[in-house]
Amino acid sequence: MAGRADGSGEEGGDPIISTGMDVSLYLVSFVDEGDPALTFRGFVLGNFFLLLSSVVGYIYSLKPVTIQLSQVFIQLAIWILGMGWAKLLPTTQCIRRSSRFAFLKPFIRFINPGPFGLKEHVVATIIGTSGLNGAAGVDTLATMKLFYGARITPLMAVLGLFSVGIMGVGLVGLLRPLIIYPSSAVYYYTLPMVAIFEMLHHEARGNRVRNFCLCFFGTCLWEPIAAYIAPILNGVSLPCIASIHSPMRIRKHVARIFGGASANQGMGYFSLSFDPQYVSPSNFAGFPIKWQSNYWGGMWLGGLFILLIYYTDSFSAKTFPFLSASLFTSEGKPYPQDEVFGQGSWELNEGALAKYGTPRLTGSGVWAFFCQLAAIGALFTHVGLFMGRDMVGFVREHLTGQHHDPHYVAMKGKYKEVPQWWYLGLFGLAIIAAFITVTQAHTTLPAWGLLVALLVGITITPISAMIYSQYGSSVATNMFSKMIAGAVHPGRPVANLWFSNYCHQLVAITVDLADYQKLAIYLKVPHRVAMISQCYATIAGSYLGWAILSVLVQNKREILLDPVGDNQWSGGHLQGMNAQAIEWSLARQVFSVHPGKPATHYEIVPLGILIGASVPVVHWLLFKHIELIRKAGEMITTPLVLMYLQDMTSGINSTVTSSIILGFTMQVYLRVYRPRIFREWCYLLSGAIDGAAQIVVVILSFTVFGGSGHSHPFPTWFGNPDGPSDHCVTTKTA
Structure with missing residues (x-):
């Protein structure tokens, strides 16, 4: 096997995929047929699956096993319906030029513009799969309603969800030269979708x-x-x-x-x-x-x-x-949190x-807290020691007009870029909406606390996105944001939730949006169409998600509050969010040592950041020697x-x-x-x-699983036992 300096090589003349440039050159096609990207047909299909994916995703966030409609499922379903739409609905070819119905041609062309193309398929898929982008904002509202009996006002819902979603759209645009344009920013989660798009539209048979x-x-x-x-x-x-x-x-x-x-x-x-x-x-x-x-x-x-x-x-x-x-x-x-954090005041x-x-x-919960904070500490030092030089190089390439990814280069001059002021404007609007939300709605988060959350989130985002873009996974920042909130807003779990919303969620949604920005570049979707599609879908999905969860939380409150749940419903996801908010709002009592207090030894948890930050330093020294x-x-x-x-x-x-x-x-x-x-x-x-x-x-x-209100379990037998399916017992108690 012949090797190259970058670690890739060839086996029998076939290139081995090892680097981001290998992915761009050998896995992704450069074909660009120039077909329209934004069509009425694609918009309708995208909205249908935006509705469907939101309903399924948010309902199953309150199930024992979380299920979301996969990107590939939505992608294939849109292709089937799009092909059927193109073949079954009338086209302009059905009307002769001399016909008295010739005046309908523009309308028919608008409804059915002809063959179902690659780019409108991509845009419809982006819309259809972006409904859960703002899920963290929706989860915050649901947690408040479930655990604190909060009455969510229209102001809190409309401006709060808008600010969380659009802030991510603005920030991902500003960070494009760092986290999207380089060829090393692969976003591996999108590659199966790229392969299927190209097969469906470039390979009719075979x-x-x-x-x-x-x-x-x-x-x-x-x-x-x-x-x-x-x-x-x-x-x-x-x-x-x-x-x-x-x-x-x-x-x-x-x-x-x-x-x-x-x-x-x-x-x-x-x-x-x-x-x-x-x-x-x-x-x-x-x-x-x-x-x-x-x-x-x-x-x-x-x-x-x-x-x-x-x-x-x-x-x-x-x-x-x-x-x-x-x-x-x-x-x-x-734990009787309703008494410790009284409903209405939501303070200790x-x-x-x-x-x-x-x-x-x-x-296991203490271990999870510790490891998440250790991972955050390690994230900062690892990126600084191992990736800092690359980050500076990416910015320098952008400023000098040298773009490493050949697919982005292929689009230059052919499609208009999104001006930076568009992203700056969106980011500014989102910040204004956020300040109105926290000051006018009853969030218990002061304006200066929001400012701290934004500064921390903006600092972490490029670091987290660098890891995600090159590995397909990154480090969760939720625990870190809650720890900071607990330090600056002690005794306020709801403020902790909102602080995390504008800190951690800013990081998470920026990474999710960057995923599809890279997909659009790989498949040559115009930059402006991709950006507008993401804005629309993120906001629409957030409002739809809140409409779904608010009803479920109200109707299934008792079982969602149960620590274990049952076979149909589980509040584990919201319980985890609430547990973190409460623990960190009591950080001074829980994670520090006090005379006369029973020893829990939880003080090791916040030290996880320092311990984790030292690990990449040791790794770097070993790497050098x-x-x-x-x-x-x-x-x-x-x-x-x-x-x-x-x-x-x-x-x-x-x-x-x-x-x-x-x-x-x-x-x-x-x-x-x-x-x-x-x-x-x-x-x-x-x-x-x-x-x-x-x-x-x-x-x-x-x-059969009860999603329609009635379940139809399969008869019990060895392969479907009455209890855990692997014939083990439950471990709820010691």
């Missing part, structure tokens, strides 16, 4: 289309078996099956280590999942090996730490559930706090390792082993030793599997 269809329909046949008839296929755990007749005390130990098919059950070690809705091929077959190596190491090592914390009873872990994001009293009972009641004590976390570390290169990225150390603290963990096997096969074996197969099939077929699985899951959700 093996790729045939194999895509075979894979797609094969998954459609398999998914009902894995998801409905035999859900044991999501977590085949031989230790759990072997321990079915063992005493309960033994079965609980087995479940904590090997169980993981149910939410908050166990670590899922050596469980195998054969359900593509959970083991998403697009994530683990397409993401680069430099991301997967950090994921593998972090997840497995983190699970061992979680078990160690529990079995050594660190942080009184055995008093609480093994895995949970809820808050508890020191006796392990649900010192008398109630003295009565019930400070809220307590599970051992040890050849083995230097050869590993980006295979070791300490912020990501620290982030994934806490990834198994909640949710379903039975998928980890299968995802590692899948990722190793694709990224280590096929990418290096079968590069042609990797280039032609990896992203295309993983997209087919993802899309098919999501279609079937949505259908099952509304037909």
Whole structure:
């Protein structure tokens, strides 16, 4: 294998995809047919799926397993409907020039402009998949209503959601030279979509289309078996099956280590999942090996730490559930936050706090808090030490007119750029709306607190986006923003939520929007059309999401407040947000040492930032002096390792082993030793599997899983047991 200085090479004449430039040159086509991008047809189809994806996404955010309509599902569905629209509706060719109906030609051309083109397909998909961009703002309102009985005023909803969404649009535009234009900014999550777009519009027939269809329909046949008839296929755990007749005390130990098919059950070690809705091929077959190596190491090592914390009873872990994001009293009972933070004022009641004590976390919850803060600390020092020179170079290239990504260069002079003042104007409007929201609505966040949140968010965003653009994943900043809010606004959990909204959410939405900005460049969608589409979809999706969640929170309040939930509904996502807000609003009481206070040892949590910041420094020194570390290169990225150390603290963990096997096969074996197969099939077929699985899951959700109000469970048998599907027991109590 001939190697190049950048680490890529060729195997039998086929290039091995190793760098961002390799992706641009060998994976993405330069074809630009100049077809229209913004059409009435595309706008209608995009809005239909904006509505559908928002309904499904927000409803399932309150389910035990979160489900969203995948990008590939929406992409394929829009293509089918767009092709049908183009063929079935009248075209201008149906009317002769001399006909008395010739005056209808402009109208008919507007309704059906002809063949369904690539660019209008891309724009419709951007609109249809952007409905959840403003989800954090919606979640903040839902958390206030669920846990604090807040009455959300129209002012708070309209201006609050507008400010959160549009602020991200403005900032991503200002940061384009740094996080979008360089070829190293790949955004790997979009590559399966790029492959499918090009197949659908540039390859009318051939093996790729045939194999895509075979894979797609094969998954459609398999998914009902894995998801409905035999859900044991999501977590085949031989230790759990072997321990079915063992005493309960033994079965609980087995479940904590090997169980993981149910939410908050166990670590899922050596469980195998054969359900593509959970083991998403697009994530683990397409993401680069430099991301997967950090994921593998972090997840497995983190699970061992979680078990160690529990079995050594660190942080009184055995008093609480093994895995949970809820808050508890020191006796392990649900924490009475309604009394400690009185409804209406949403500020700390010192008398109630003295009565019930400070809220307590599970051992896994403390670990999650610590690792997230350590990852943030590592993010700053890692980017500064390992990526700082690249960031300066990207800005210099932009200022001198030298753009590294050949696809952006191909668009220059052909499509008008979005002027910077457009993005500046949007950003300014969003800031004004934010200040009106926090000062006029009852958020308990003062104007100066909003200013601090914005400054922190603007500082973190380019750093976080740099990691995401090159790895396909980044470090969550939610915990960090809540910690700062707790320091500057003690005793105010609602202020903490809003502070995070304008700090963490600014980071998160900017990264999401940058993903599609890069997709538009890869597929030659005009810059202005892409920007307008994102603005519209983000705002429309936010308002629609709030309309959905406000009704659900009101009607399902009791079960959403339950720390465990049931098989149909779970408030785990909102509980996690609320737990973080409360813990950090009591930062001085919870995370510091006080004479006479029972020792919880939570003071290690805020120290996580300093501990995490030191890890890349050690890594950098080893990188400079040890050849083995230097050869590993980006295979070791300490912020990501620290982030994934806490990834198994909640949710379903039975998928980890299968995802590692899948990722190793694709990224280590096929990418290096079968590069042609990797280039032609990896992203295309993983997209087919993802899309098919999501279609079937949505259908099952509304037909047999209770999405329509009535569930129709499959008869109980060994593959569908009455209880956790992997035959382990639950681990709710010690």
